[in-house]
Amino acid sequence: MRTAICPGSFDPVTNGHIDIIQRTCALFDRVYVAVLENYHKPSRLFSAGERVDMLRQCSAKLPNVEVLAYDGLLADLARELKANAVVKGLRAVSDFEIEFQQALTNKQLNPQLETVFMTAESQFMYLSSSVVKQVGLHGGTIGDFVPSEILGAVEDRINSVLRSA
Ligand code: ADP
Numbered sequence: 001m002r003t004a005i006c007p008g009s010f011d012p013v014t015n016g017h018i019d020i021i022q023r024t025c026a027l028f029d030r031v032y033v034a035v036l037e038n039y040h041k042p043s044r045l046f047s048a049g050e051r052v053d054m055l056r057q058c059s060a061k062l063p064n065v066e067v068l069a070y071d072g073l074l075a076d077l078a079r080e081l082k083a084n085a086v087v088k089g090l091r092a093v094s095d096f097e098i099e100f101q102q103a104l105t106n107k108q109l110n111p112q113l114e115t116v117f118m119t120a121e122s123q124f125m126y127l128s129s130s131v132v133k134q135v136g137l138h139g140g141t142i143g144d145f146v147p148s149e150i151l152g153a154v155e156d157r158i159n160s161v162l163r164s165a
Contacts, residue, residue, distance in 0.1 A: 001029045001030060001082075002027075002028045002029045002030075002084055002085075003028060003029065003030045003031075003032070003081060003082060003083040003084055003085075004024050004027070004028040004030070004031050004032070004083060004084065004085045004086070004087045004116070005031075005032045005033075005034050005074070005077065005078055005081065005083045005085070005086050005087070006020060006021050006024055006031060006032070006033045006034070006086075006087050006088075007033075007034040007035075007036065007070075007074055007086060007088075008033075008034075008035070008036065009035070009036045009039045009051075009129065010033075010035055010036075010051045010054070010055060010129065011039065011041075011044055011045055011046055011051060011129050011133075012045060012046060012051070012054060012129055012132060012133075012146055012150065012154045012157075013051070013054050013055055013058055013129075013146060013147060013150060014124075014127050014128065014129060014131075014132055014145055014146055014147075015124060015127065015144075015145060015146065015147060016089065016091075016120060016121075016124035016127040016128070017089070018058055018059070018147055019089075019120075019121050019124055020087065020088075020089040020118055020120075021033060021059060021062070021065065022062065023118060024087045024118070025062050025064050025065060027087075028064070028084075028085070028087075029064060030064050030066070031062075031064055031065050031066070031087075032065075032066050032067075032068060032081055032083065033055050033059065033065060033066070033067045033068070034068055034069075034070045034074070034077060035048055035051045035052050035055065035067065035068065035069045035070065036048075036069075036070065036071075037069040037070060037071040038071045043130070043133055045133060045154070045157050045158070045161070046157065048069045049069070050153075051069075052067050052068070052069050054149075054150045054153065055067040057149040057150060058147045058149050058150060060149075073109060074086060074102075074106055075105075075106045075109035075110035075113060076109075076110075078106075078110055078112075078113045079110055079112075079113075083113065084112070084113070084114060085113065085114045085115065085116050086103075086106060086113060086114070086115045086116070087115075087116045087117075087118055088102075088103075088115060088116070088117055088118070089117075089118050089119075089120050090117045090118065090119055090120060091120040091124075091125050091126075091127075091128075092120075092125065099115075099117065102115075103115035103117075127145055131145065132145045132146055132154070133158070136154070136155070136158040137158060137161065137162065142154065142155065142158075
């Protein structure tokens with residue numbers, strides 16, 4: 001059984017994330033989407049539980065996906081889940097340096113674990129969770145950036161942040 005992990009903070013999930021998850025599903029028998037629990041950026045919009053719920057809604061039609069929250073080392077999680085590979089989306093050269101460093105560190109910690117880089121689709125090359133937050137918090141429309149299943153929840157949260165500011 002070929003098993004992959006797609007890790008990330010997913011705050012919030014974007015169409016770019018879902019594209020990578022869907023394409024990983026076509027290549028692997030089982031895909032764990034691992035939500036980084038310990039994510040305390042000041043700009044954080046959603047708790048780990050909320051991010052897990054949103055990913056479950058967005059991946060409901062993908063039968064080989066399981067969503068979970070994790071804390072600690074990805075190399076250990078991969079051992080626990082018997083995963084062969086970590087799949088990461090690469091958008092631009094700017095992603096490369098940190099991703100390469102993480103991949104080599106994970107390989108050192110867990111030599112059985114391969115990191116596979118998947119090229120972002122050209123229409124999602126610019127898209128990140130930060131872009132969604134920046135556009136939304138400045139009153140822009142985010143409907144083209146996030147999956148329809150969670151659009152209402154993301155808009156509501158952005159509106160409540162704006163109201164409390
Ligand atoms: P972000 O960079 O949007 O905050 P995460 O840290 O949650 O996202 O990223 C999780 C994974 O998804 C990373 O491998 C990242 O490179 C990938 N990813 C994020 N956005 C895109 C996108 N638009 N296209 C392809 N891959 C992406």
